Amino acid sequence: MTDEHNKQDRYKTRQQKVKEEVDARVAAAQTEKGILLVITGNGKGKSTSGFGTIARAVGHGQKCGVGQFIKGTWDNGERNLLEQHDVTFAVMGTGFTWDTQDKEADTLAAQTTWTECKKMLTDASYDVVLLDELTYMLTYGYLDIDEVLDTIAQRPPEQSVVVTGRAAHRRLTDMADTVSEVRNIKHAFESGIKARKGVDW
Numbered sequence: 001m002t003d004e005h006n007k008q009d010r011y012k013t014r015q016q017k018v019k020e021e022v023d024a025r026v027a028a029a030q031t032e033k034g035i036l037l038v039i040t041g042n043g044k045g046k047s048t049s050g051f052g053t054i055a056r057a058v059g060h061g062q063k064c065g066v067g068q069f070i071k072g073t074w075d076n077g078e079r080n081l082l083e084q085h086d087v088t089f090a091v092m093g094t095g096f097t098w099d100t101q102d103k104e105a106d107t108l109a110a111q112t113t114w115t116e117c118k119k120m121l122t123d124a125s126y127d128v129v130l131l132d133e134l135t136y137m138l139t140y141g142y143l144d145i146d147e148v149l150d151t152i153a154q155r156p157p158e159q160s161v162v163v164t165g166r167a168a169h170r171r172l173t174d175m176a177d178t179v180s181e182v183r184n185i186k187h188a189f190e191s192g193i194k195a196r197k198g199v200d201w
Contacts, residue, residue: 032158033157033158034127034155034156034157034158034159034160034161035160035161035177035178036152036160036161036163036175036176036177036178037053037160037161037162037163037176037177037178037179037180038162038163038164038168038172038173038176038178038179038180039162039163039164039179039180039182040135040164040165040166040167040168040173040179040180040181040182041166041180041181041182041183041184042166042182042183042184043182043183043184043185043187044182044184044187045182046164046165046166046182047078047132047133047164049164049180049182050130050132050162050163050164051066051078051082051130051132053128053130053162054066054078054082054087054128054130054162055078055081055082057127057128057160058082058085058087062127062128063086063125063126063127064082064087064088064126064127064128064129064130065087065088065089065090065117065120065126065128065129065130066079066082066087066088066089066090066129066130066132067089067090067113067114067116067117067120067129067130067131067132067134068089068090068091068092068113068132068133069092069110069113069131069132069133069134069136069137069165070092070132070133070136070165075197077197079091088120088126090113090116090117090120091113092109092110092112092113093109093113103140106140106142107141107142110137110142110143111142111143114137114143114148117129117131118151121151121152121155121159121161122151122154122155122156123156124156124158124159126156126159127158127159127160128159128160128161128162129155129159129160129161129162130161130162130164131161131162131163131164132164132165133164133165134148134163134164134165135163135164135165135166135167135168135169135172136165136166138169138172139167139169145169145171145172149171149172149175152175153175163176
C-alpha cells in the first residue's frame with residue numbers, strides 16, 4: 001500500500017470519528033424551544049449578525065420584530081429591506097447618546113421603544129425578536145434590568161430573542177442560551193476611513 005493510500009485511510013478514520021461525535025451530539029440535542037442569543041463584544045458585526053438572524057428567519061416564512069436602540073436616526077439598509085417583508089420595527093430614533101447629551105430625553109425614548117418591544121415579546125405570533133443595542137440601555141440605566149430580564153424570561157416558549165451590544169450585563173449572559181463575543185482586531189474607522197453605505201449601515 002502506498003503512502004498516499006495510508007494517508008487517505010488515516011484521513012477517513014479521523015473523519016469517521018468526527019462524524020460519529022457530531023452525530024451523537026445532534027442526536028442528544030432534542031429539546032425544542034426558543035433561544036436567547038446574546039451577541040456582545042467590542043468588534044464590528046454585532047448588529048449585522050442580529051439582522052442576519054432576522055433575515056434568515058424571514059427567509060423561512062417566520063414572523064419577526066426588531067427593537068432598535070441607539071442608531072435610529074441613520075438611514076438603515078436592513079430596515080429598508082426588512083420592512084418590505086412585514087418585519088415590525090420599534091425604533092428609538094434619538095441617535096447616539098453622546099450626540100443627544102440629554103439623559104432624561106434618552107431615557108424616555110428608550111422606555112417608549114421598550115413598551116413597543118414588550119408587545120412583541122408577549123405575542124406568540126412572533127417567532128424571532130431582535131433587541132438591537134439593548135445592552136446600552138441596561139448599562140446606562142435607561143431601562144430597569146429586572147423588568148427587561150423578566151419580560152424576556154416570560155416570553156412565549158417558542159419565541160427566540162437576539163440581543164446585541166457591547167458590555168452585556170452578566171445577568172443577561174447568564175440567562176442566555178448562546179453568547180457570542182465579537183472581538184475587535186482592526187477597524188477601518190481607526191485608519192480614518194469613513195463608514196460606508198451598504199457595509200456599515
